[in-house]
Amino acid sequence: MTVNVLFAAQPPRWDDYHKPLKDAFVQAGIEANLSRDIPPDEVDYIVYAPNGPLSDFTPYTRCKAVLGLWAGVEDIVKNETLTQPMCRMVDSGLERGMMEWVTGHTLRHHLSIDQHIHGQDGVWRPGHVPPLAADRPVTILGLGALGRACAQGLVSLGFNVTGWSRTPKSIPGIRCLSGDSGLTAALSGAEIVVLLLPLTPSTDSLMDASRFAAMARGSYLLNPGRGALINDDDLIAALDAGQLEHATLDVFRIEPLPADHPFWAHPKITVTPHIASETRPPTASRVIAENIRRSEAGQPLLHLVDRAQGY
Amino acid sequence: MTVNVLFAAQPPRWDDYHKPLKDAFVQAGIEANLSRDIPPDEVDYIVYAPNGPLSDFTPYTRCKAVLGLWAGVEDIVKNETLTQPMCRMVDSGLERGMMEWVTGHTLRHHLSIDQHIHGQDGVWRPGHVPPLAADRPVTILGLGALGRACAQGLVSLGFNVTGWSRTPKSIPGIRCLSGDSGLTAALSGAEIVVLLLPLTPSTDSLMDASRFAAMARGSYLLNPGRGALINDDDLIAALDAGQLEHATLDVFRIEPLPADHPFWAHPKITVTPHIASETRPPTASRVIAENIRRSEAGQPLLHLVDRAQGY
Numbered sequence: 001m002t003v004n005v006l007f008a009a010q011p012p013r014w015d016d017y018h019k020p021l022k023d024a025f026v027q028a029g030i031e032a033n034l035s036r037d038i039p040p041d042e043v044d045y046i047v048y049a050p051n052g053p054l055s056d057f058t059p060y061t062r063c064k065a066v067l068g069l070w071a072g073v074e075d076i077v078k079n080e081t082l083t084q085p086m087c088r089m090v091d092s093g094l095e096r097g098m099m100e101w102v103t104g105h106t107l108r109h110h111l112s113i114d115q116h117i118h119g120q121d122g123v124w125r126p127g128h129v130p131p132l133a134a135d136r137p138v139t140i141l142g143l144g145a146l147g148r149a150c151a152q153g154l155v156s157l158g159f160n161v162t163g164w165s166r167t168p169k170s171i172p173g174i175r176c177l178s179g180d181s182g183l184t185a186a187l188s189g190a191e192i193v194v195l196l197l198p199l200t201p202s203t204d205s206l207m208d209a210s211r212f213a214a215m216a217r218g219s220y221l222l223n224p225g226r227g228a229l230i231n232d233d234d235l236i237a238a239l240d241a242g243q244l245e246h247a248t249l250d251v252f253r254i255e256p257l258p259a260d261h262p263f264w265a266h267p268k269i270t271v272t273p274h275i276a277s278e279t280r281p282p283t284a285s286r287v288i289a290e291n292i293r294r295s296e297a298g299q300p301l302l303h304l305v306d307r308a309q310g311y
Numbered sequence: 312m313t314v315n316v317l318f319a320a321q322p323p324r325w326d327d328y329h330k331p332l333k334d335a336f337v338q339a340g341i342e343a344n345l346s347r348d349i350p351p352d353e354v355d356y357i358v359y360a361p362n363g364p365l366s367d368f369t370p371y372t373r374c375k376a377v378l379g380l381w382a383g384v385e386d387i388v389k390n391e392t393l394t395q396p397m398c399r400m401v402d403s404g405l406e407r408g409m410m411e412w413v414t415g416h417t418l419r420h421h422l423s424i425d426q427h428i429h430g431q432d433g434v435w436r437p438g439h440v441p442p443l444a445a446d447r448p449v450t451i452l453g454l455g456a457l458g459r460a461c462a463q464g465l466v467s468l469g470f471n472v473t474g475w476s477r478t479p480k481s482i483p484g485i486r487c488l489s490g491d492s493g494l495t496a497a498l499s500g501a502e503i504v505v506l507l508l509p510l511t512p513s514t515d516s517l518m519d520a521s522r523f524a525a526m527a528r529g530s531y532l533l534n535p536g537r538g539a540l541i542n543d544d545d546l547i548a549a550l551d552a553g554q555l556e557h558a559t560l561d562v563f564r565i566e567p568l569p570a571d572h573p574f575w576a577h578p579k580i581t582v583t584p585h586i587a588s589e590t591r592p593p594t595a596s597r598v599i600a601e602n603i604r605r606s607e608a609g610q611p612l613l614h615l616v617d618r619a620q621g622y
Contacts (some may be wrong), residue, residue, distance in 0.1 A: 093443060096443050096444070096445070096469060097440070097441075097443060099468070099469075100418060100421070100422065100441075100443070100444055100468065100469075101422060103414075103418060103468060104415075104418030104419060104421070104422045104424060105424070107411060107414060107415030107418060107419075108415060108418075108419060108424060110411070110415070111411065111412060111415045113415060113416070113419060113424075114428060116581055116582070116583045117425060117428055117581060120575055120576070120580075120581065120582060121575070122570035122571070122575045122576075123570070124566075124567030124568060124584045125584055126584045126585065126586055127584075127586065129408070129586065129588075129589050130408075130411075132404065132407050132408060132411070132591070133407070133411055134407070153467075153468060156464075156467035156468070157410070157411065157414060157464060157467070157468075158407060158410075158411075255435075256435030257435060259433035259434070260433070261433075264431055264432070264433045265431070265433075269431075270427055270428060270431065271427070271431060272427045273435045273436055273437045273438075274437065275437055275438065275440065277440075278440050280443070
């Protein structure tokens with residue numbers, strides 16, 4: 001039997017995805033009609049991005065699941081018309097890319113690479129040798145698929161890694177902490193902190209003055225997670241006071257970050273334009289196909305969103 | 312029986328090393344008199360750095376071995392007064408630090424981090440997503456202890472790593488090539504090339520116009536090995552022609568690199584002041600102690616220099 005799969009993301013994504021999706025459907029043994037134009041009451045599955053054309057799910061009465069292309073679902077869980085099962089994207093390509101961005105910027109700050117990039121003035125400054133990675137405490141907030149991949153990448157380079165999550169987790173080689181009291185312990189003495197939490201009411205503005213104060217003096221912040229995890233004013237104050245040495249931010253409360261936002265001009269902030277990682281069509285298409293296969297076979301869906309938790 | 316160990320390196324090194332060496336001797340069960348001042352004909356072992364006070368080994372008639380603190384021995388092998396067995400330093404701390412510097416700068420170029428550091432002008436430029444590390448060919452020339460550690464670090468991050476050495480080697484997860492024909496194949500298509508060869512007559516100026524031409528167009532060069540591995544003029548020509556995109560250089564034919572050397576001002580070169588890695592006293596002291604223990608027990612020395620090969 002043929003299933004009707006509506007592709008509801010921005011037009012350039014259609015160019016990226018239609019062939020990888022069709023290939024993945026064939027490989028999964030799914031006979032699918034993939035299109036951007038299917039009458040709502042005939043749609044079986046929706047491949048979905050929040051910035052695409054679709055916002056009212058009411059007319060999709062036959063739809064068995066909404067299969068997201070994004071890892072972050074904070075905008076989707078607020079949509080009250082969405083009553084169908086909703087799956088997040090958990091893509092190995094996205095994970096690999098995120099691990100590369102996080103290890104790259106961690107090493108950049110660990111090795112003070114910026115000092116050398118900015119110091120090409122003919123003065124030979126041997127300075128001090130950085131500690132080895134084993135003596136550099138790095139803390140990752142969030143131990144979902146992305147946080148876990150980053151933690152493992154950093155451990156493979158020898159870093160001393162602590163991870164924190166809302167509920168207790170256990171990952172070999174990583175000191176795992178959880179809950180409110182665990183958060184203070186996880187930040188305490190951390191020299192590099194990486195934010196990979198989902199955005200929920202309880203993580204909004206989580207990183208405020210008190211949390212920055214818990215980190216080691218002169219420490220570094222990486223945010224490839226969600227912009228609203230940070231209180232922007234408190235971050236600037238912590239940088240200006242020298243409590244933090246530098247922040248490298250990939251995500252913001254408003255994107256694109258407005259040209260007059262103080263982050264752009266701050267000498268201790270590096271803005272990157274939401275490029276830390278992105279979903280890769282070949283691997284993401286296989287995740288979509290696997291979920292359709294499971295649904296058709298009556299098996300549980302992968303990466304189902306828990307609306308009560310918000311992710 | 313007490314052995315007399317002469318410490319012959321620059322005075323600041325004495326401050327770094329005298330306690331770790333004494334601790335390592337105790338742990339190895341060696342009774343040693345460690346000093347910077349011992350009559351030459353009473354010295355049993357010399358702990359040595361080429362930039363220290365000692366250049367004529369002739370009066371050290373009883374000396375059983377010269378134990379170097381440096382990984383590079385190109386200056387030492389030319390010293391005709393040195394007839395005693397000579398050992399290089401192979402220090403796990405040096406290896407870890409080198410792996411961190413090489414993976415850090417490889418990721419920096421892989422992710423085009425400089426573009427973001429230099430692009431804090433309020434313009435949001437999402438641009439293109441870099442390939443995953445698995446699709447980035449990296450070649451390491453030299454598979455001694457340092458090259459091998461770096462290759463393994465890069466493999467753990469998922470890079471596609473080729474290694475080249477004069478004699479055939481085999482390392483899991485790395486495409487190993489050797490000999491003259493292997494060198495061309497190792498450079499062919501490489502997007503990031505790391506130089507970790509010893510300096511010998513056959514590697515002097517190895518990286519010349521023809522070798523740069525073999526690399527992928529727009530590729531990157533990292534040199535934490537020895538300055539004279541590169542033909543400086545050919546490197547500048549390859550950068551100016553766009554054949555190479557950037558070179559990050561830690562070592563030079565003359566150090567400190569003179570303020571008027573064209574490398575400093577070149578926009579496609581990053582100079583770092585010979586800080587890629589350095590020997591760490593606690594781990595290096597254990598290597599020295601182990602070699603004295605072996606010598607006293609009649610066992611073969613570790614890391615013995617082969618003067619014919621020059622390393």
